[in-house]
Amino acid sequence: MSFDSIHLTAILGMAAVTLAMRFGGYLLVRYVTVTGRAAAAMEAMPVAVLTALVVPTALATGPAETVAAAVTLFAAWRLPIIVAVIVGTAAVVALRLVV
Amino acid sequence: MFWTEFRRGFLDILPLLAGVMPFALLFGTLASQKGLSPVEIVLMCATVYAGGAQFVSIDVWATPVPVLAVVLATGLANARYFLMGAALRPHVTGLSWPARLWFVGIHSDETWAIALKRSQTAALTPGYVLGLTGLFYLNWPFWCLIGALVGGLIDDPARYGADFMFVAMFLCLIRGMWQGRISLVAVGASAVAGLAAQQLLPGHWYIFIGAVSGMLAAAAFWSPGSGRDESCDAKLEART
Structure with a gap:
């Protein structure tokens, strides 16, 4: 088992930002709809x-x-x-x- | 009932299971050559679980690790999940809480597209979602681990052009997400601005500047009638 603390920080940061994207859109769509130019930019x-x-x-x-x-x-x-x-x-x- | 649905979901994803393998082997190989241990690679695959963004992060990865650049690049590469998660919402409201959390948390391009297609003809059920995502989810860390164990044995990877594999992979991913002229505009703006930033500024700023320039160009180019819904449909067709 080899864990490097900087590696671990980077990996957990990557996981956090990805989960934030997956759940962020799901949660926010209740309040706002991303359409038009904003959606084109995201896409x-x-x-x-x-x-x-x-x-x-x-x-x-x-x-x-x-x-x-x-x-x-x-x-x-x-x-x-x-x-x-x-x-x-x-x-x-x-x-x-x-x- | 649960197992009928499970079987249904499993059969829908089955053709794609083998397709992930070569990319996973490649990822495991490249990541281990950047100094990640097999355990770290499995942890990354199981928690981040996003192939394209993981290739991006390993490309930026260096010693010492530029943590902020790695996390920022991952976020940028995964921004599409923001829209994909939003598109899922109306179709998963019938699922139980655990099933909903699971699916929103670990959907991929493939399982997202298949689930949306399925929901056009039948409501999504926990059985279907688990059949669709279960083995497909485990598939990624497993083959990445094999890649890490085998690929770590290759010395002097540059001799085999391994450094260029990232570039080739990214160019192919661009092709996979191509949506016609609006993509051309985004790619052109990103290339010009990214190149200028890379020549003039230190560090990894060129990634951010290129990405934002491409997004602004796409927003400026957008016109009513080239809306998001159509492109989502097009993606669905292309992936299933």
Whole structure:
């Protein structure tokens, strides 16, 4: 059994914020309805976060990573997710040998 | 009655059980390479129980752990549960308190979508909800643990492009949540603002700035008639 207190704090913080989201919407909908622009912003949040997360690697690391990101996106629109992940990762390994 | 409903719920989720396995193995592998112990990985999977957000958090994870950035990134990635929890409410009011707490607390994209679909033809029952979520819930920490135990044995993961796996995974998740032009606007704004912030500011601010820019752009782009209900229906179709 190995528990690191900082790891534990981070994990419990993650759990708390996630439960707050799951129950927050459920409880609040009794009093307010999220519609229109506010709902559009909430819906866009996950893709916006994921985009921001890939930016340093996909756009600011090197040509191998940028091209491999493009290959992954191309594959993601045509293949099952797990296959697209493998294709993209294989692409970066190959491209790093070349460039 | 309970077991008929249980069986029904179980059969509805059954096709998706195996689909989670490769992602769980990958998550366990990547998390153990960031220095989390198998026990910590299982604890995270059982309490956070949100695949996409967990991949995000492990990407931000470093030594020493940036606790605030990890928690903030998890919250941002899980914000959709706010809307999903709200959408569940009218359909779970017939359930007993324990069943309601359980389902609102641990619904996932998959079980949420299937439950909403089911509630169009029949009222949700505790048996159905437990059949739907029980094994599916245990499935995630279990395969993550296997991934942690096996993946921890691989040395020099970068040689196999493991560092890029996050990026590939996130790009695929973006595709999975794609809702047409409004997504394109959000992604474009997030990429431009995130890149600028990453070049100019220290730390993890680029995540927050990119996310907020994408959200503001989506809100600005939104017009009546492209409402939330339609997109919820579209999600439902895509996932079931």
